[in-house]
Amino acid sequence: MQKQVEYSEAMKTKYPEQVVIAIAKDKNGKANPVTLGWTMTASGKPAMLAIAVAAGHYSTGCIRHSKCFSLAFPSSEQGEAALFFGSRSGRDIDKLAEFDCAAEPAEKIDSVLLSDAVANFECELESETVVGDHVIFVGRVVCSHINTEAKKRLYTIGPGHKLGPVS
Numbered sequence: 092m093q094k095q096v097e098y099s100e101a102m103k104t105k106y107p108e109q110v111v112i113a114i115a116k117d118k119n120g121k122a123n124p125v126t127l128g129w130t131m132t133a134s135g136k137p138a139m140l141a142i143a144v145a146a147g148h149y150s151t152g153c154i155r156h157s158k159c160f161s162l163a164f165p166s167s168e169q170g171e172a173a174l175f176f177g178s179r180s181g182r183d184i185d186k187l188a189e190f191d192c193a194a195e196p197a198e199k200i201d202s203v204l205l206s207d208a209v210a211n212f213e214c215e216l217e218s219e220t221v222v223g224d225h226v227i228f229v230g231r232v233v234c235s236h237i238n239t240e241a242k243k244r245l246y247t248i249g250p251g252h253k254l255g256p257v258s
C-alpha cells in the first residue's frame with residue numbers, strides 16, 4: 092500500500108546515494124573539484140557518464156570552458172575531502188591547494204585525477220542540457236583508472252550530507 096506525501100519526504104528514502112567528485116579547470120588553469128550526488132551512467136557503448144551541476148556553481152563554468160572533466164569515485168576514507176569540495180566554491184578558493192588531497196595529471200584530458208580514489212574516469216564533454224536549476228553534462232569516457240589498492244566507495248547514507256561506506 093502507498094500513501095501520498097510531499098516530494099521531499101519521499102526523497103528521504105533514496106539513500107544510500109553514490110558520491111562522485113568531478114574536476115574541471117577554469118580559464119586560469121585552476122583544477123576545481125566539486126562533490127556531486129546526482130550522477131548516472133548514461134551510455135554503455137560508447138561509455139558515457141552524466142552529472143547534474145547547479146547552474147550557478149563555479150564548476151559549471153569550468154566544465155563549459157574546458158569541455159572536459161574527470162570524474163572520481165572517492166573512497167570511504169575521503170569523506171572530509173568530499174565535504175570540503177562540496178561546501179566551498181572555486182569562485183573563492185583553490186580547493187586542491189587548500190585541502191591536502193593527492194592529485195595527478197589526467198592522461199588524455201586537461202584535468203587531474205584523485206590519486207587515492209577508488210576509480211577515476213576521464214571524460215570529454217559530449218553534451219549539456221539545462222534542466223530546471225541544474226545543467227546535465229554528459230561526458231564521453233576516454234580513459235579509465237582504478238586504484239591499485241582495494242578500497243570501498245563513499246556514499247551519502249542519510250540526509251544532511253551524512254557520508255560513509257555501505258557494506
Ligand SMILES: Cc1cc2nc3c(=O)[nH]c(=O)nc-3n(C[C@H](O)[C@H](O)[C@H](O)COP(=O)(O)O)c2cc1C
Nearest residue numbers: 126127128129144145148149150177178179180181
Ligand atoms: C555529498 C554532496 C553531494 C552534492 N551533490 C551535488 C549535486 O549533485 N549537484 C550539485 O550541483 N551540487 C551538489 N553538491 C553541492 C556542491 O558540491 C557545492 O555547492 C560546491 O561547493 C560547489 O562548488 P563550486 O562552486 O566550486 O562548483 C553536493 C555536496 C555534497 C557535500
